[in-house]
Amino acid sequence: MxxxxxxxxxxxxxxxxxxxxxxxxxxxxxxxxxxxxxxxxxxxxxxxxxxxxxxxxxxxxxxxxxxxxxxxxxxxxxxxxxxxxxxxxxxxxxxxxxxxxxxxxxxTYIIVGPSQDPAGCLGTKSATEALAKIANTKSIFVSRADKSGTHKKEMSLWNKASITPTGTPYIQAQSGMGAVLQIADEKKGYTLTDRATYLAFKSKIALKIMVAGDTDLINxxxxxxxxxxxxxxxxxxxxxxxxxxxxxxxxxxxxxxxxxxxxxxxxxxxxxxxx
Amino acid sequence: MNELFEVVITSLQVSGISLVIAALMAIPLGAVIGLSNFRGKKLVLGLVNTGMGLPPILVGLVVALLLWRSGPLGFLGLLYSRTAIIIAQTVIAIPIITAFVMVGLQKIDPELIQQTTALGATRWQMFIILVREAKLALLTAVMAGFGGIISEVGAVMMVGGNIKGDTRVLTTGILLETRMGNFNTALVMGLVLLMISFVINLTLTIIQQKDSRQ
Missing domain, CATH: 3.40.190.10 (Periplasmic binding protein-like II)
Structure with a gap:
């Protein structure tokens, strides 16, 4: 049997x-x-x-x-x-x-951030200028840090702004875009995201669009x-x-x-x- | 709803097949190790117990490396298929089941073994008698194995690729829905997973308890 x-x-x-x-x-x-x-x-x-x-x-x-x-x-x-x-x-x-x-x-990519906007990015036309403001005010920025296309884009923007992001306000999440948006939302930080993922998560997070429309931000x-x-x-x-x-x-x-x-x-x- | 049904069926299919294959290999293996005495047994026990804590993601990585087109078994074309998931899940389940079987059989009264041998039982007959005797332990072993693989995410993602209508299972589906921001769907899938686990474990527990009362 x-x-x-x-x-x-x-x-x-x-x-x-x-x-x-x-x-x-x-x-x-x-x-x-x-x-x-x-x-x-x-x-x-x-x-x-x-x-x-x-x-x-x-x-x-x-x-x-x-x-x-x-x-x-x-x-x-x-x-x-x-x-x-x-x-x-x-x-x-x-x-x-x-x-x-x-x-x-x-x-297009956009830079999103908390509505309090501690770095004063809102209304900035240039992405590199906005990153410089974020770095200068030591505001929180959440990076994908996963060698994705978005991460590569972020690195090239920092590079163009002649800034090497370091320190605790620069969070290296090593996660996907959705997770990074949620982390940025929780930590009240800024991040670079593609518009499609932001729109999908928009109703679940409080982050607002800070910079959009810069030719540097085409994906x-x-x-x-x-x-x-x-x-x-x-x-x-x-x-x-x-x-x-x-x-x-x-x-x-x-x-x-x-x-x-x-x-x-x-x-x-x-x-x-x-x- | 149809998609969810498909994912549930895939989950049950790959985990079920993995479980059967793993049990067929691990129960005899656990029996042999548990019942015999040999030099280096402690070392083997240690190895099996380490295997129980084998990080599934490591299994996934190794299986993926082997199955890559550029890898040694690449010619089989198995990566990102259900077969690849079954291979990984089987590897994950084997040490778990083996360890539980080993421990379960060690608890059997040595006199029973002596008597059976004295009555002239063949090795196979002996195995059958012991399996009957240790049914409870075996069920526990299989339950533990099932729990280990149905809930596995990382390894399944790596070797299966989470392909819609093919290798998407409940766990990787939850991951994807979360990534897409569809938390409701993710939660529903999570509940289904929990329900499956509950129903299967409940069934096995009822069998187990019935048996222990006899």
Whole structure:
């Protein structure tokens, strides 16, 4: 009796393992290493089903920071990348890891802070000027500190302002954007965030927009197809068809409209504008 | 609601399969270690007990490193699949179940073992008799193993990738919903997880108690 139960459960387990193996081994799958903000905003949940239906490919989105996504790309562990860290992307391409890199869409970063505004940032037009005020007044600033695209952007802004943020008021959270917004909210600090995540969390936090609209605060999202000569095992066809899909005018229109119903304005601006 | 149902089913499926595989390996292993005397037994006991406290995130990292396309087992194409989650969860559950079984069987009256041997039982028959005798301990072991894996987040995130409709389980779903600011959905998923844990543990406890009264 016991033997039979053991046998059956073993067979059962084997069946499940083998059945899931055969599913993963097909080359219809595309491993997409993507920045978290695209997933967290819900955009991927709209784009992926449309793409899968049109192309017959299946996308496996792995949401990580842009830094980690590009590390996956360098190892050949991803078929295609969706990232927002232009300087690192240029390095990635220059070192020969990528076949192509195309701009998909943009949105904007904003600097948010507590309504008391201890650093007096409100109304400041320039992001670097606002950071200088925050540093000079030793106000709390919460940093992603996770090598994400947003963190890289923050570092480049500090760099441009010729400030090296240090000390206790500079909190290195090493967390995702949502968590950082909540930490900044709790600690009554400032932080740099993409607008999409801020809008998603707006009703749960008291942070207000301090600086917006500076050209330094544009957030560029690109799709990178890795170099097939370096990674012969990658799904090149799938990667290219995903990149083409993102740049197709119908998809760009979907991107332009995404979020409008929920937030009253779009979260992302498509790279291709027909007009 | 449909999505939630899908996530619940995935959770139960991967944790259930992991638990079965882990139990099939860990119960004989725990029995052998617990019942036999050999040189270095204390060392093995120490190792198994360390394994009980094995950080799941470390298991996740090692499994991920092995399964990366660029890793030694990359040709299998298993990373970011349910199979990868099952592998990681099985590794996490094995030492937990082994340790509980070991301790449980050590408590069995040595005279019973002597008698059984004297009556000419084969090794397999002996194993069956001992398993019956130690049913309570085995159930406790399986419950502990289940508790360890159904609630695992880090390792499952790392090797599963939290892919919608595929490798998203309750724990990683909670993480994602929290990240998206959907605290209500996250909380609902948390409650479902708690309920599953409760129902399964309640069932096992009822079986356990029934058995101990007999």
């Amino acid at each position: 016991m033997q039979r139960i053991t046998l059956y459960s073993l067979l059962f387990a084997l069946y499940f393992i083998l059945s899931s193996c055969s599913r993963t081994a097909s080359n219809h799958q595309i491993l997409l290493a993507t920045t978290t903000s695209v997933q967290d905003s819900g955009l991927l949940d709209v784009l992926i089903p449309a793409f899968e239906k049109a192309s017959g490919f299946r996308i496996k989105p792995i949401a990580v920071g842009s830094g980690e996504a590009m590390a996956m790309g360098r190892r050949g562990d991803a078929d295609v990348l969706l990232v927002h860290s232009p300087k690192d992307e240029e390095a990635f391409m220059n070192e020969g890891f990528g076949q192509s890199r195309q701009l998909i869409m943009t949105n 560029y999202y690109s799709v990178i197809v890795p170099n097939p000569n370096k990674f012969p095992k990658m799904n090149l066809k799938g990667a290219e068809s995903w990149a083409d899909f993102l740049l197709a005018s119908t998809t760009q229109k979907v991107i332009a409209e995404f979020g409008q119903d929920k937030f009253g304005k779009p979260l992302f601006y498509p790279a291709l504008t027909n007009e």
